[in-house]
Amino acid sequence: MRLARALEQYMETQKFKEKSAQTKRAYEADLKRLVELASRVSSGKVSDFTKALVEKYFDQMYEKGLKKTTQRRRRAALSLFAQYCLSEELILKNPMIDAPKLKLPKRIADPYEGEDRDRLDTLELTGEDAALRALLRYAGLRANEASHLTWPSVRLARTPSELGVIRVVYGTKGDKERVVTILDELDTALRIHLGSPAVQTRRQTRGLVITNREGGRLTPRAMGKRVTRWGRLANVDRVRPHRFRHTCCTMLFERRLGAEWVQEFMGHEKMDTTLLYRKAANPLREQAFREAAKRGEIVIGQGPIPAELSTPVISLGIPPEDDSQIALDFK
Numbered sequence: 630m631r632l633a634r635a636l637e638q639y640m641e642t643q644k645f646k647e648k649s650a651q652t653k654r655a656y657e658a659d660l661k662r663l664v665e666l667a668s669r670v671s672s673g674k675v676s677d678f679t680k681a682l683v684e685k686y687f688d689q690m691y692e693k694g695l696k697k698t699t700q701r702r703r704r705a706a707l708s709l710f711a712q713y714c715l716s717e718e719l720i721l722k723n724p725m726i727d728a729p730k731l732k733l734p735k736r737i738a739d740p741y742e743g744e745d746r747d748r749l750d751t752l753e754l755t756g757e758d759a760a761l762r763a764l765l766r767y768a769g770l771r772a773n774e775a776s777h778l779t780w781p782s783v784r785l786a787r788t789p790s791e792l793g794v795i796r797v798v799y800g801t802k803g804d805k806e807r808v809v810t811i812l813d814e815l816d817t818a819l820r821i822h823l824g825s826p827a828v829q830t831r832r833q834t835r836g837l838v839i840t841n842r843e844g845g846r847l848t849p850r851a852m853g854k855r856v857t858r859w860g861r862l863a864n865v866d867r868v869r870p871h872r873f874r875h876t877c878c879t880m881l882f883e884r885r886l887g888a889e890w891v892q893e894f895m896g897h898e899k900m901d902t903t904l905l906y907r908k909a910a911n912p913l914r915e916q917a918f919r920e921a922a923k924r925g926e927i928v929i930g931q932g933p934i935p936a937e938l939s940t941p942v943i944s945l946g947i948p949p950e951d952d953s954q955i956a957l958d959f960k
Contacts (some may be wrong), residue, residue, distance in 0.1 A: 630666050630672065630675045630719060631673055631674060631675070632663070632664050632674060632675050632678060633664045634675075634765055635669075635675045635713075636660050636664055636710070637715075639660075639710055639713045639714075640657060645709075655702055656705075656709070659703045659707070660706055660707070660710055663678075663682070663686055663707065663710075665792040666686055666689070666835035667683065670682070670685060675714060675719045676720065678711065678720055678724055679722075679724050680720075680724045680726075680728075680925055681729050682724065683724045684729060686707070687728065687729045690703060691956070697731065704725075704728065704731065704854060707725055707728070708725045708728075708925070715818055737905065738875055738878075738905045738908065739872055740875040740878070740879040741865070741868075741873070741875075742911065745863075745865045745866075748768075748863040748865055749762075749859065749860075749863050749868070750766070752859055754859070757822075757839055757847075759818055759821065759822070760819060760822040760839060761775065761839050761852070761855070761856075762818075762873070763817075763849075764815065764818075764838070764839070765870055765873035765877075766814070766815075766876060766877055767812045767818075767877060767896050768795055768797075768815055769809070769810075769811075769873075769874045769877035769878055769894065769932075771799065771870075771871065772849035772852050772870040772871065772875060773796050773799075773849050774798075774799055774826070774851065775847075775849060775852065776839070776846060776847055776849050776852060777798075777837075778797075778837065779837055779838060780831060780832040780835055780836060780837075780838055781835050782795055782797070782813065783795050783819065783838060784796075785816065785819060785820070786811070786816070792810055792811065792820075793810070793816055794811060795808070795811060796808055796809075797809055797810040797896065799896055807893065807894070807896040809894055810894065819838075819854070827844075852870055853869060853870055856868055856869060856870050856873075857869070865891050875909075878891060878906040879910050880914075882906055882907045882910040882915075883905075883910045883915040884915075885915065888900065888903055888904060891903050903937050
């Protein structure tokens with residue numbers, strides 16, 4: 630029997646059908662890669678599903694530097710398929726018993742730097758694009774978080790003494806939550822965004838903050854294409870939504886914010902992850918920020934909005950990393 634046929638039969642089993650639609654799509658894609666590999670390096674028969682084939686599959690996975698969650702999912706997909714083949718006596722030995730251990734890619738900070746950062750920051754964008762850039766750049770939202778963000782989670786400041794916040798639900802199961810302070814640049818972008826009657830209607834009806842051209846949810850995939858277009862317009866390579874998150878985290882350290890506050894702002898589980906970005910911070914940008922702060926030019930979330938478009942906010946204190954060196958005025 631061909632391995633492709635065995636996969637088709639496996640996907641018809643009740644055990645596979647009981648999985649969520651998202652899991653089924655992911656497992657099917659993972660296992661089709663196995664089938665393609667078997668056809669390329671051997672005969673493509675079920676008997677080719679051996680330890681050697683699994684090792685080649687894992688080698689390809691490591692070369693791509695996939696995330697830990699993706700590696701674990703692919704291992705799980707292969708393990709379940711191997712158990713099925715074994716139960717149906719299509720193979721004699723489980724090829725996953727001695728499967729290679731996961732090799733996690735080394736995590737590095739990859740922010741936009743120098744002229745690339747400046748080009749993307751100053752690229753003339755309007756409407757949904759301008760608001761999306763601000764959310765990615767100054768709130769550090771992940772693509773999926775920005776995609777699902779609704780107006781009830783956004784609380785803009787109504788008075789100069791308040792700070793606006795965004796309530797972000799995240800995690801693979803949506804079981805985690807963090808509160809993100811609305812920085813001045815994002816505050817300005819969101820107020821401009823609310824100048825659109827369509828956006829005001831979405832806010833009043835508890836709708837999405839960012840939508841696609843048809844008014845529906847902008848999926849992470851579509852968001853990636855939109856952001857890639859910004860890169861072409863700004864003449865910047867490797868423009869992806871997640872790199873804006875890296876840039877945001879680096880910027881927070883350049884603005885002299887403490888590591889624990891940055892960790893909470895970004896939603897990092899481990900402090901080691903947060904500290905990667907402190908090493909990537911540009912000392913020249915840091916110095917420029919300190920000088921601007923001393924002149925009293927750093928103001929977060931200023932300016933009122935109409936009362937009917939506002940809700941009470943949570944005031945957050947933002948401790949500078951070294952308040953003996955700089956005094957921030959959060960008005």
